[in-house]
Amino acid sequence: xxxxxxxxxxxxxxxxxxxxxxxxxxxxxxxxxxxxxxxxxxxxxxxxxxxxxxxxxxxxxxxxxxxxxxxxxxxxxxxxxxxxxxxxxxxxxxxxxxxxxxxxxxxxxxxxxxxxxxxxxxxxxxxxxxxxxxxxxxxxxxxxxxxxxxxxxxxxxxxxxxxxxxxxxxxxxxxxxxxxxxxxxxxxxxxxxxxxxxxxxxxxxxxxxxxxxxxxxxxxxxxxxxxxxxxxxxxxxxxxxxxxxxxxxxxxxxxxxxxxxxxxxxxxxxxxxxxxxxxxxxxxxxxxxxxxxxxxxxxxxxxxxxxxxxxxxxxxxxxxxxxxxxxxxxxxxxxxxxxxxxxxxxxxxxxxxxxxxxxxxxxxxxxxxxxxxxxxxxxxxxxxxxxxxxxxxxxxxxxxxxxxxxxxxxxxxxxxxxxxxxxxxxxxxxxxxxxxxxxxxxxxxxxxxxxxxxxxx
Amino acid sequence: xxxxxxxxxxxxxxxxxxxxxxxxxxxxxxxxxxxxxxxxxxxxxxxxxxxxxxxxxxxxxxxxxxxxxxxxxxxxxxxxxxxxxxxxxxxxxxxxxxxxxxxxxxxxxxxxxxxxxxxxxxxxxxxxxxxxxxxxxxxxxxxxxxxxxxxxxxxxxxxxxxxxxxxxxxxxxxxxxxxxxxxxxxxxxxxxxxxxxxxxxxxxxxxxxxxxxxxxxxxxxxxxxxxxxxxxxxxxxxxxxxxxxxxxxxxxxxxxxxxxxxxxxxxxxxxxxxxxxxxxxxxxxxxxxxxxxxxxxxxxxxxxxxxxxxxxxxxxxxxxxxxxxxxxxxxxxxxxxxxxxxxxxxxxxxxxxxxxxxxxxxxxxxxxxxxxxxxxxxxxxxxxxxxxxxxxxxxxxxxxxxxxxxxxxxxxxxxxxxxxxxxxxxxxxxxxxxxxxxxxxxxxxxxxxxxxxxxxx
Numbered sequence: 033x034x035x036x037x038x039x040x041x042x043x044x045x046x047x048x049x050x051x052x053x054x055x056x057x058x059x060x061x062x063x064x065x066x067x068x069x070x071x072x073x074x075x076x077x078x079x080x081x082x083x084x085x086x087x088x089x090x091x092x093x094x095x096x097x098x099x100x101x102x103x104x105x106x107x108x109x110x111x112x113x114x115x116x117x118x119x120x121x122x123x124x125x126x127x128x129x130x131x132x133x134x135x136x137x138x139x140x141x142x143x144x145x146x147x148x149x150x151x152x153x154x155x156x157x158x159x160x161x162x163x164x165x166x167x168x169x170x171x172x173x174x175x176x177x178x179x180x181x182x183x184x185x186x187x188x189x190x191x192x193x194x195x196x197x198x199x200x201x202x203x204x205x206x207x208x209x210x211x212x213x214x215x216x217x218x219x220x221x222x223x224x225x226x227x228x229x230x231x232x233x234x235x236x237x238x239x240x241x242x243x244x245x246x247x248x249x250x251x252x253x254x255x256x257x258x259x260x261x262x263x264x265x266x267x268x269x270x271x272x273x274x275x276x277x278x279x280x281x282x283x284x285x286x287x288x289x290x291x292x293x294x295x296x297x298x299x300x301x302x303x304x305x306x307x308x309x310x311x312x313x314x315x316x317x318x319x320x321x322x323x324x325x326x327x328x329x330x331x332x333x334x335x336x337x338x339x340x341x342x343x344x345x346x347x348x349x350x351x352x353x354x355x356x357x358x359x360x361x362x363x364x365x366x367x368x369x370x371x372x373x374x375x376x377x378x379x380x381x382x383x384x385x386x387x388x389x390x391x392x393x394x395x396x397x398x399x400x401x402x403x404x405x406x407x408x409x410x411x412x413x414x415x416x417x418x419x420x421x422x423x424x425x426x427x428x429x430x431x432x433x434x435x436x437x438x439x440x441x442x443x444x445x446x447x448x449x450x451x452x453x454x455x456x457x458x459x460x461x462x463x464x465x466x467x468x469x470x471x472x473x474x475x476x477x478x479x480x481x482x483x484x485x486x487x488x489x
Numbered sequence: 490x491x492x493x494x495x496x497x498x499x500x501x502x503x504x505x506x507x508x509x510x511x512x513x514x515x516x517x518x519x520x521x522x523x524x525x526x527x528x529x530x531x532x533x534x535x536x537x538x539x540x541x542x543x544x545x546x547x548x549x550x551x552x553x554x555x556x557x558x559x560x561x562x563x564x565x566x567x568x569x570x571x572x573x574x575x576x577x578x579x580x581x582x583x584x585x586x587x588x589x590x591x592x593x594x595x596x597x598x599x600x601x602x603x604x605x606x607x608x609x610x611x612x613x614x615x616x617x618x619x620x621x622x623x624x625x626x627x628x629x630x631x632x633x634x635x636x637x638x639x640x641x642x643x644x645x646x647x648x649x650x651x652x653x654x655x656x657x658x659x660x661x662x663x664x665x666x667x668x669x670x671x672x673x674x675x676x677x678x679x680x681x682x683x684x685x686x687x688x689x690x691x692x693x694x695x696x697x698x699x700x701x702x703x704x705x706x707x708x709x710x711x712x713x714x715x716x717x718x719x720x721x722x723x724x725x726x727x728x729x730x731x732x733x734x735x736x737x738x739x740x741x742x743x744x745x746x747x748x749x750x751x752x753x754x755x756x757x758x759x760x761x762x763x764x765x766x767x768x769x770x771x772x773x774x775x776x777x778x779x780x781x782x783x784x785x786x787x788x789x790x791x792x793x794x795x796x797x798x799x800x801x802x803x804x805x806x807x808x809x810x811x812x813x814x815x816x817x818x819x820x821x822x823x824x825x826x827x828x829x830x831x832x833x834x835x836x837x838x839x840x841x842x843x844x845x846x847x848x849x850x851x852x853x854x855x856x857x858x859x860x861x862x863x864x865x866x867x868x869x870x871x872x873x874x875x876x877x878x879x880x881x882x883x884x885x886x887x888x889x890x891x892x893x894x895x896x897x898x899x900x901x902x903x904x905x906x907x908x909x910x911x912x913x914x915x916x917x918x919x920x921x922x923x924x925x926x927x928x929x930x931x932x933x934x935x936x937x938x939x940x941x942x943x944x945x946x
Binding site: 233238335346 | 518519520521579580582583586642643644670684686688690695696697698699700701702703704705706707708709710711713714716717718720721722723724764765766767768769770771772777780781784786788789790791792793794795796797798799800801802803804805806809810811812814816839840841842849850884885886887910913914915916917918
């Protein structure tokens with residue numbers, strides 16, 4: 033498609049500069065100290081949508097951070113694509129591990145290093161620019177709506193309320209999201225499922241104050257030790273999750289499905305080398321691809337208690353805490369798993385400590401259909417821009433909104449991710465390849481074209 | 490002794506004001522950011538010793554924080570008492586739990602609240618003021634030497650070197666230390682032993698960077714989970730320490746010794762109520778008094794890894810750390826236990842993580858003789874000032890210096906502590922009762938008197 037390549041070539045630097053401007057906003061939704069930055073980011077996104085030609089652009093307030101909405105309705109007879117993305121990002125810490133400042137995007141061998149470069153600013157902004165491209169070249173083939181939220185990294189708590197209240201405005205034929213990964217630049221793929229999430233914070237309290245470990249040590253339960261014992265018991269010797277009923281609703285894949293999933297290119301030595309580990313770890317009886325894509329998991333995301341400063345302090349801490357999250361697979365329910373975890377964790381709490389459990393947020397697992405018009409349009413678009421058909425994969429991450437859309441609006445989602453697993457999402461030195469950014473801007477107009485064509489048939 | 494009571498009555502407010510001045514120095518030796526404050530504290534202590542009439546006062550430099558020395562030698566024929574104390578304090582955190590600022594001493598119902606109020610500023614300063622008292626009233630009955638260090642809370646690393654290099658200057662007949670506790674104001678006691686210490690920091694490293702728990706969760710060992718499993722395995726189901734050889738050198742108390750130790754007044758319900766716990770925890774087969782005084786223990790002093798900020802971050806951490814210390818009983822060796830721990834911890838490290846072990850500092854356990862002239866002098870002094878004979882107890886804490894003195898100078902120590910276990914040593918809201926402070930200033934001159942008398946016989 034010449035007009036696409038021409039537009040990108042003519043605007044190469046500007047397309048990059050605008051993304052950099054967006055990446056400079058430290059829009060960390062998890063940390064209240066960034067509140068103003070998050071709000072300013074929403075205003076910037078709205079401004080950009082207007083500039084590209086979107087109508088009815090609005091920064092819609094919620095009980096939390098606002099949702100940016102905008103649309104271009106060209107013909108009620110044409111199909112409508114609802115683009116979802118999020119302008120908030122993960123916290124940048126540990127800061128000391130960043131090679132360049134997280135909110136000052138820096139290019140090193142063709143990669144943009146910045147928090148949010150891939151997750152999700154770099155990816156949702158491709159849609160904004162693809163929209164500008166279609167407007168400029170007068171090739172927008174269908175109606176398009178944008179909904180860019182600011183609370184994805186903290187559980188999208190207010191999105192459900194917004195969607196319920198705006199069903200008419202959000203009416204569409206498909207939801208299009210770029211917030212996932214491809215296997216590699218040489219091996220494009222399309223995710224056909226996502227894991228759900230149940231995220232919990234636990235607090236174990238022993239004595240009512242920090243104590244001198246010499247005076248009281250040996251006579252009072254140490255909450256750090258007890259928390260360690262409780263966490264240790266959450267996986268059995270085969271690394272199955274030892275919470276009663278945890279696997280009850282899991283639908284095991286058929287041998288054929290397992291075989292298909294394991295077709296994806298995977299080199300264990302390269303995988304280990306990239307992570308710098310001598311041996312992998314995981315649930316017995318499953319491959320790495322199955323463990324990360326098709327099996328539920330339980331991870332400690334954070335743990336803290338007692339003296340963690342420099343030097344030595346001989347204290348017996350009063351409290352120990354942990355953040356623990358579980359990834360869920362299709363047919364598991366976030367609420368049910370949260371309840372099972374809570375019941376179990378309370379049941380294994382010994383009498384000499386108190387335990388407090390606070391659920392953070394959850395999201396339901398999803399499977400997206402591979403036989404829909406939208407999925408076929410995505411396949412055609414990628415095949416054309418990459419010169420290669422995409423491999424269907426199962427994603428390990430979670431995008432709660434996908435299940436929400438299906439439940440509230442009855443619309444299926446297509447996950448057209450252009451990131452890479454090596455993009456350090458949620459890690460220091462998050463990056464996004466410039467190649468992928470342009471490739472997305474090139475591919476997305478093709479999706480709209482084929483989606484309109486195939487829908488017309 | 491009238492002259493003692495008269496001096497105290499005449500100087501009551503000043504004695505308190507000077508201690509408050511000392512307590513306002515944030516002399517936290519564990520944290521480099523307080524370096525200047527620690528150094529200024531040493532200068533203040535030297536100034537006070539001079540004002541009280543000590544000779545040859547010197548702030549002796551070391552590779553770390555200086556040691557303050559001063560002396561008053563009245564007669565080579567008379568015995569010599571070497572007073573040891575420390576002017577450094579524990580870190581004040583967690584700050585939010587203090588009811589009043591840790592370095593702004595505040596009096597509430599007869600108690601001085603401040604970091605170091607009891608450990609050890611309030612206690613060593615009693616000796617300085619008791620010395621002033623004896624100088625003013627012309628009643629100093631023996632030679633006295635002061636050695637006040639600034640690294641006790643970080644392991645007294647440079648004290649050994651100083652002692653070795655100053656054997657002649659430090660020559661004495663007994664070491665007198667007030668850095669321990671009494672049972673209560675109504676029940677004075679004298680500690681006859683102290684536990685040793687082995688303090689270790691461990692770091693467990695999994696992947697070479699923090700990872701997205703959705704993308705990698707379930708396929709890579711989580712260092713927080715692994716550290717939890719390793720810590721959980723350090724105590725068996727009876728809360729014995731599960732390190733091979735750990736108890737080999739422990740000399741079990743005789744039934745008679747156990748009986749004597751358990752005579753000390755102890756009310757389990759009061760003990761639990763004070764700590765706010767429903768049940769106590771400890772090594773099976775031993776009483777609380779035995780567990781804290783006569784048995785070795787292992788405590789997690791701090792643990793941290795992953796995201797510990799506000800909100801939820803779905804990260805699979807690269808590292809998890811813990812500070813772990815062990816209290817040792819007589820005949821155990823700090824170096825040997827550190828080595829046993831290190832070997833064991835490395836041996837239980839699974840192949841999918843790396844473990845790094847860093848010893849912080851140690852100290853040897855000690856037992857002090859109860860039949861010495863010095864011990865009897867202490868008994869007489871306390872009996873006179875409290876109107877009640879002290880009960881011999883075993884202390885749970887550690888003062889590495891005691892064993893060092895015995896080894897390097899061949900001098901025994903008398904532990905004349907006036908603190909209380911409820912003084913929140915190493916905890917928020919550390920306090921020292923004004924009653925105990927004056928009581929110490931009243932009792933110490935009596936010790937010197939009886940020590941001189943009994944030594945002459």
